[in-house]
Amino acid sequence: MPSQITEEITVAGLLGRMRLQKHTASLIAASNNPVIKPSIKLIEVSKTSKLDLGNYNSRSYKKNWMEIERSHLQAYEYLCHMSEAKQWIEVCIQADLGPLEDLGMALQNGVHLACLAKIFQPKIVKRIFAGEKLQFRHSDNINFFLEAIQASGLPKTFLFELTDLYSRKNIPKVIYCIHAFSHLLNKKGLAPGIKDLVGYLDFTDDQLINTKQELDLAGCNFSSLLKCRKRS
Numbered sequence: 001m002p003s004q005i006t007e008e009i010t011v012a013g014l015l016g017r018m019r020l021q022k023h024t025a026s027l028i029a030a031s032n033n034p035v036i037k038p039s040i041k042l043i044e045v046s047k048t049s050k051l052d053l054g055n056y057n058s059r060s061y062k063k064n065w066m067e068i069e070r071s072h073l074q075a076y077e078y079l080c081h082m083s084e085a086k087q088w089i090e091v092c093i094q095a096d097l098g099p100l101e102d103l104g105m106a107l108q109n110g111v112h113l114a115c116l117a118k119i120f121q122p123k124i125v126k127r128i129f130a131g132e133k134l135q136f137r138h139s140d141n142i143n144f145f146l147e148a149i150q151a152s153g154l155p156k157t158f159l160f161e162l163t164d165l166y167s168r169k170n171i172p173k174v175i176y177c178i179h180a181f182s183h184l185l186n187k188k189g190l191a192p193g194i195k196d197l198v199g200y201l202d203f204t205d206d207q208l209i210n211t212k213q214e215l216d217l218a219g220c221n222f223s224s225l226l227k228c229r230k231r232s
Helices: 024-031 038-046 058-067 070-093 100-108 111-120 138-151 162-166 171-187 205-218 223-231
Strands: none
Touching: 070 100, 070 111, 070 171, 070 205, 100 111, 100 162, 100 171, 111 138, 138 162, 138 171, 162 171, 171 205
C-alpha cells in the first residue's frame, strides 16, 4: 500500500486502511454466538481504526483533486464513498472484505451485512447462512440486515430492495444505505464515525470510466448522499 498519493498510483483502495485477518468462517461462527454490547466493542475498535494522514502532503491532494476530469467527478466521489463504507464495515465486524472493485460480490450473499446487523440487533439475526455458492437462502441474511436497520430507526427512504444487492442491480443504492446507517449509529454513540476519504484516494481512468457507466445504468446521483453527510 503506497504511503502517499502520487500521479503514478494505479491501484484502487484505502490509504492507511487496517487489513484485518479474520476469515469468513470464524466471523460467522462468532456472529452466530452471543455478542457483547456494541457500544463497548466498537468504541474500543474505533480507537485503532483512524486513518493516518500525517505523512501526506495536502498540496498533492489538492493537485490530484483538481486534475480529475469533470465528467469523472461523480464516479470519483462514488468510489471514495464506496471505500468509506467498506472501511467502516471492516472496522465494525473486524473482517477484510477484499478488493474495493469486488465489494458488490463480497456483500452479495449478505453474510457480512448480517454480521453487522447482529452487533446492533442480535435478536433479529437468528442464524447467518454461509453457503459458498450463492443461493436463495442467502436472501435471509439480507432481509435480517434490512429488518435490523429499520429496528435501529433508519427511515425507509434510505433502504434498498432485496434484488438491489442479491442480484446486484443497484449497488450504489446499497452503499447509500450503509452510509446512512453508519451516520445514524454514530449519532447514537453506538459506532465509530465513517471516514471522509474524498480527495485522499486515487483511481485509474478505467476504474472511473467503468464506475461512471455503473452509476448511469443504476440512475443513481450521489449528490443527495453528499447533502446527507453535511447535515449529519
